[in-house]
Amino acid sequence: MASHKAEALLVSSPASVRYLTGYTGSNGLVLITPLESYFFTDPRYATDAQANIDCKVHICRKGLFEEAAAVVKRKHLKRIGFEPSWMQVEPFEKLKTKLGTGIKLVPVSGVVENLRAVKSPAEIARIRAAVSANSEAFRKTLSRVKPGVREMDVAAELDFQMRMLGAEKPAFETIVASGARTALPHAHPTSKKIEAGELLLIDMGATLDGYTSDMTRMAHLGAPSKRTIALYKAVLAAQLAGIAAVKPGVPVSRVDAAAREVLKRHELDKAFVHSTGHGLGLEIHEGPRIAKKEKTKLRAGMVITIEPGAYIEGFGGVRIEDTVLVTETGCEILTPTSKQLIEI
Amino acid sequence: MASHKAEALLVSSPASVRYLTGYTGSNGLVLITPLESYFFTDPRYATDAQANIDCKVHICRKGLFEEAAAVVKRKHLKRIGFEPSWMQVEPFEKLKTKLGTGIKLVPVSGVVENLRAVKSPAEIARIRAAVSANSEAFRKTLSRVKPGVREMDVAAELDFQMRMLGAEKPAFETIVASGARTALPHAHPTSKKIEAGELLLIDMGATLDGYTSDMTRMAHLGAPSKRTIALYKAVLAAQLAGIAAVKPGVPVSRVDAAAREVLKRHELDKAFVHSTGHGLGLEIHEGPRIAKKEKTKLRAGMVITIEPGAYIEGFGGVRIEDTVLVTETGCEILTPTSKQLIEI
Numbered sequence: 254m255a256s257h258k259a260e261a262l263l264v265s266s267p268a269s270v271r272y273l274t275g276y277t278g279s280n281g282l283v284l285i286t287p288l289e290s291y292f293f294t295d296p297r298y299a300t301d302a303q304a305n306i307d308c309k310v311h312i313c314r315k316g317l318f319e320e321a322a323a324v325v326k327r328k329h330l331k332r333i334g335f336e337p338s339w340m341q342v343e344p345f346e347k348l349k350t351k352l353g354t355g356i357k358l359v360p361v362s363g364v365v366e367n368l369r370a371v372k373s374p375a376e377i378a379r380i381r382a383a384v385s386a387n388s389e390a391f392r393k394t395l396s397r398v399k400p401g402v403r404e405m406d407v408a409a410e411l412d413f414q415m416r417m418l419g420a421e422k423p424a425f426e427t428i429v430a431s432g433a434r435t436a437l438p439h440a441h442p443t444s445k446k447i448e449a450g451e452l453l454l455i456d457m458g459a460t461l462d463g464y465t466s467d468m469t470r471m472a473h474l475g476a477p478s479k480r481t482i483a484l485y486k487a488v489l490a491a492q493l494a495g496i497a498a499v500k501p502g503v504p505v506s507r508v509d510a511a512a513r514e515v516l517k518r519h520e521l522d523k524a525f526v527h528s529t530g531h532g533l534g535l536e537i538h539e540g541p542r543i544a545k546k547e548k549t550k551l552r553a554g555m556v557i558t559i560e561p562g563a564y565i566e567g568f569g570g571v572r573i574e575d576t577v578l579v580t581e582t583g584c585e586i587l588t589p590t591s592k593q594l595i596e597i
Numbered sequence: 598m599a600s601h602k603a604e605a606l607l608v609s610s611p612a613s614v615r616y617l618t619g620y621t622g623s624n625g626l627v628l629i630t631p632l633e634s635y636f637f638t639d640p641r642y643a644t645d646a647q648a649n650i651d652c653k654v655h656i657c658r659k660g661l662f663e664e665a666a667a668v669v670k671r672k673h674l675k676r677i678g679f680e681p682s683w684m685q686v687e688p689f690e691k692l693k694t695k696l697g698t699g700i701k702l703v704p705v706s707g708v709v710e711n712l713r714a715v716k717s718p719a720e721i722a723r724i725r726a727a728v729s730a731n732s733e734a735f736r737k738t739l740s741r742v743k744p745g746v747r748e749m750d751v752a753a754e755l756d757f758q759m760r761m762l763g764a765e766k767p768a769f770e771t772i773v774a775s776g777a778r779t780a781l782p783h784a785h786p787t788s789k790k791i792e793a794g795e796l797l798l799i800d801m802g803a804t805l806d807g808y809t810s811d812m813t814r815m816a817h818l819g820a821p822s823k824r825t826i827a828l829y830k831a832v833l834a835a836q837l838a839g840i841a842a843v844k845p846g847v848p849v850s851r852v853d854a855a856a857r858e859v860l861k862r863h864e865l866d867k868a869f870v871h872s873t874g875h876g877l878g879l880e881i882h883e884g885p886r887i888a889k890k891e892k893t894k895l896r897a898g899m900v901i902t903i904e905p906g907a908y909i910e911g912f913g914g915v916r917i918e919d920t921v922l923v924t925e926t927g928c929e930i931l932t933p934t935s936k937q938l939i940e941i
Binding site for chain 1: 621622641679681684685686749750752753757760761763765766783785870
């Protein structure tokens, strides 16, 4: 914030508001000033907010931004940082009008996101709980998959099992893709039946106590072909190479390169159409991105995914993904599920 | 658009993009000009978009807005409408820079939303399908509720059943609240067990083929007290009064007032802390809002919820909600589930 010469920061992105205050509702705003922090919400959340949030709590009958503007004026603040990738043009224009001349709104990106990228022990414990529900739901569901079951039924069962294990919801739309559909990196589960002789890709995550997990595993119905085994082995080698590169101080681009180089050796680099991973926490996608041109260096306490894949149109695709904690000396793979190609 | 003197419109809200093009992915942008419509997306969706979208399809290697800006310049368009409640400050500023001087960005609100408020027969058919999965999942799940079951387990079962009936997902976080927690209009399901002698509130919706449903029903474990019965009857009378007021040409505020007046007669108007309903379709909340000061007049083809409630802290709350289609002569209640207070 100092580098932007902002005296205060308005935080409106829901995950960052939750991170700063613990507020889990849908209508909250935080104003951080040098001396105090203020929290704004509407009357529905009055009791909860006043009891639990360690800020000056304002219950707003009108708009949250209006009330925040009044505080800014009362405190004679002149340069207010805001999150340009979270603030819409409409509230922004209203806020500007409300503040009037003499008060400047300064775009400030990534301040809270940077704090959020390194997890506290309490946050890591929550991610472990999400990872555990995720893997356990996978284990329970997979034992019921057999030829003739629809992709959407497997997805529904995975989501149900995660819920029964304490998750609030899936961290994203669970992907269950079979046969040639495994070559679509963002396949929605359909009414297609999973058939003998097919690859099966499951990409799933749990949100538990606000925190997320992310895992991809592959199965094959019946004995896989040589080509499938070769594809699987190449992606697994790439994933292990990515994990081996994870260590504090390493630029994320090097982790991405480590996975990419292995696929290149197998002439599969063009089949790897996405980045190697992403941070996760209160959001399923948060900093750092593990990608080609990203310069961020890993720090102990970051939690990231390592998930290379290779996709061959008309044949199928393979992706293998773990949730990984960066430690002082390297990393810990949080996901306990085996990475052997499962034969059903 | 004419009233804003905009020659073209940039549509970036995902539901409106889907409405205009059928695109169901997460990265689409539409530019409507007098002669042509353009659709912008990234390479992941190339095959799908080129085959299925009836616009000039641009597959963008860089940003979607950058590419749209290039089209605007090439076509010599000078005034471009955009959606101020959907466009964030960051892409907006980039777009402005890219367009340069001489091209004006004009905030234009609600153009596509107004079209979306009146549903086509095909859309109504999809909403009926969502309503049907919703009610059927409710019926199947309710037969399994008994004292000792946790709220979160009932929610998980409802969501699972909706999925098995073809829904992609719940239309919103399913609410299952029991006992005094029914007095919280936005209760999250918890590990609290549902006990004999308690009220049970279930507020659920399905998203099926992109379209949503919304329903709230009440049950009671064991015989309800006189006070509970009186509360239930008052809310039911309010809900029926709201429905009776639904007809083309009627301002939505009058529907809200019809429900509110009944609760006032029962001295429950202060216990009714939200609005009477909302439109639904591709989004669970869309136009029109059925609320006090709203001036919109109902039109045949609108699909709305009617959902008055009364909430008494420490005792409990009742809400009853149907999904309702405005017809030429009045309305049709789409939700088939009975509105008797269910005794378990």
